[in-house]
């Protein structure tokens with residue numbers, strides 16, 4: 341079973357994030373860097389998006405984009421249950437157009453998953469067509485440091501459901517900068533045991549390559565990248581000054597020209 345086809349278990353596995361703190365951080369960044377008033381937010385690869393639910397609760401317009409119909413259906417059901425208005429769009433992040441432009445776009449949890457530099461450029465083009473001039477693009481957890489091949493595991497519990505998550509990454513193809521990531525969710529749902537797996541090949545975009553591609557695309561200003569934890573980021577800690585890069589804590593900020 342694929343973890344992305346089981347949004348409830350995915351949401352429980354990643355419920356260590358604090359969406360209130362994250363959206364507070366977005367609001368601070370908007371105040372500091374945005375050149376447009378932020379009224380409409382887009383979550384790219386949104387999944388169950390605890391963030392969009394918090395954003396909608398604060399009265400902003402909220403749009404979630406994802407490839408997985410299961411994730412979008414779950415988000416729609418959650419929005420309905422919580423009395424929130426969230427628009428969903430089923431699309432590929434490397435090829436999409438929104439009917440109405442947004443003022444702030446974000447992508448969380450290392451979800452910027454493109455197979456090649458051409459696809460990354462196509463992603464930037466899609467976003468440029470959907471983001472108002474002066475609006476920010478916030479990217480969390482780019483896997484810039486590919487010398488890290490971490491194995492992590494953690495356990496989360498809710499409503500009688502326990503989810504034990506294991507995440508592993510292995511180098512696969514040095515020339516094409518690809519590693520294989522595997523995430524396993526071992527679920528005990530009130531006594532019923534299930535095993536969910538998600539495996540993907542991730543094309544690493546190295547830091548200087550990232551900056552060059554953004555410049556080549558030409559539609560965004562690179563504002564910087566900083567270290568933090570998973571909920572807030574420290575503008576006193578640009579990655580250039582950090583001694584040890586921590587992929588799971590970084591954020592990168594672009595602004596639509």
Ligand SMILES: C[S@@+](CC[C@H](N)C(=O)[O-])C[C@H]1O[C@@H](n2cnc3c(N)ncnc32)[C@H](O)[C@@H]1O
Pocket residue numbers: 344354384385386387388389405406407408411431432433434447448449450451453
């Ligand atoms: C790691 S989950 C992140 C979910 C959520 N944003 C979070 O922070 O927990 C990655 C999500 O990206 C979606 N996804 C994967 N490839 C995609 C693509 N090419 N375009 C749009 N969504 C994609 C998956 O369906 C999944 O919901």
